[in-house]
Amino acid sequence: xxxxxxxxxxxxxxxxxxxxxxxxxxxxxxxxxxxxxxxxxxxxxxxxxxxxxxxxxxxxxxxxxxxxxxxxxxxxxxxxxxxxxxxxxxxxxxxxxxxxxxxxxxxxxxxxxxxxxxxxxxxxxxxxxxxxxxxxxxxxxxxxxxxxxxxxxxxxxxxxxxxxxxxxxxxxxxxxxxxxxxxxxxxxxxxxxxxxxxxxxxxxxxxxxxxxxx
Numbered sequence: 001x002x003x004x005x006x007x008x009x010x011x012x013x014x015x016x017x018x019x020x021x022x023x024x025x026x027x028x029x030x031x032x033x034x035x036x037x038x039x040x041x042x043x044x045x046x047x048x049x050x051x052x053x054x055x056x057x058x059x060x061x062x063x064x065x066x067x068x069x070x071x072x073x074x075x076x077x078x079x080x081x082x083x084x085x086x087x088x089x090x091x092x093x094x095x096x097x098x099x100x101x102x103x104x105x106x107x108x109x110x111x112x113x114x115x116x117x118x119x120x121x122x123x124x125x126x127x128x129x130x131x132x133x134x135x136x137x138x139x140x141x142x143x144x145x146x147x148x149x150x151x152x153x154x155x156x157x158x159x160x161x162x163x164x165x166x167x168x169x170x171x172x173x174x175x176x177x178x179x180x181x182x183x184x185x186x187x188x189x190x191x192x193x194x195x196x197x198x199x200x201x202x203x204x205x206x207x208x209x210x211x212x213x214x
Contacts, residue, residue: 004131010051011142018149025153034096037157041100042070044150045107048143049114052180055135056118057125066110096158097165104172111176115183120193128199129191136184143180147173 025032032040046067081087124132151173159166187193 004127004134007055007135007138011138015142015145018146022149022153032157034158037153038096038099038103041150041154042103044146045103048146048180049107049110051139051143052114055132055139056122066106070106094165097169100154100158101165101169101172104169104176108172108176108179111179111183115179118187121195122193123195123197125197127196129194129196132194132196133188133191136188140181140184144177147177 049066127135151170154169155166159169
């Protein structure tokens with residue numbers, strides 16, 4: 001099975017799963033809690049970055065660093081809200097809103113750094129130039145669809161009021177989608193800037209350890 005086929009199947013399966021969960025949740029009388037929705041929003045953004053790291057195979061470090069930063073921020077926030085003064089913060093009705101907006105804006109920065117980290121001459125392992133371009137085309141539609149479904153969930157459950165929080169979230173999510181779409185489009189058009197290992201005349205199989213180090 002080719003890498004292109006695998007990515008197509010992953011995109012179809014993930015899209016179908018997200019759609020099923022969204023439809024099923026709308027039919028249920030009991031909705032997930034705000035914390036569960038925010039947590040799934042955070043994890044899904046990480047999974048999208050992981051999806052792109054599998055394509056480019058060299059932005060894993062940014063994902064690891066960003067996860068560490070989020071863990072530190074979460075720990076500090078948890079300790080603060082457990083204190084007597086911090087408990088008042090949880091009583092603020094806008095608390096879930098600024099958490100969502102923080103996640104969205106921070107992923108704009110992470111996505112920007114991920115694409116800026118890519119340099120001319122970087123080696124792409126596992127597939128050739130043609131497959132690389134097709135996978136990126138798939139990723140544009142896949143990412144856009146997934147983000148729209150997840151954003152609808154946020155807008156319907158938490159940011160349902162027409163206020164500055166809702167407008168800021170929509171704008172930030174549009175910017176995030178544009179970063180991935182335009183970044184992918186640029187690399188599709190300029191795929192020759194990368195070194196495709198499988199297109200070398202005498203390429204050999206690379207051990208898993210060496211591939212991870214790249």
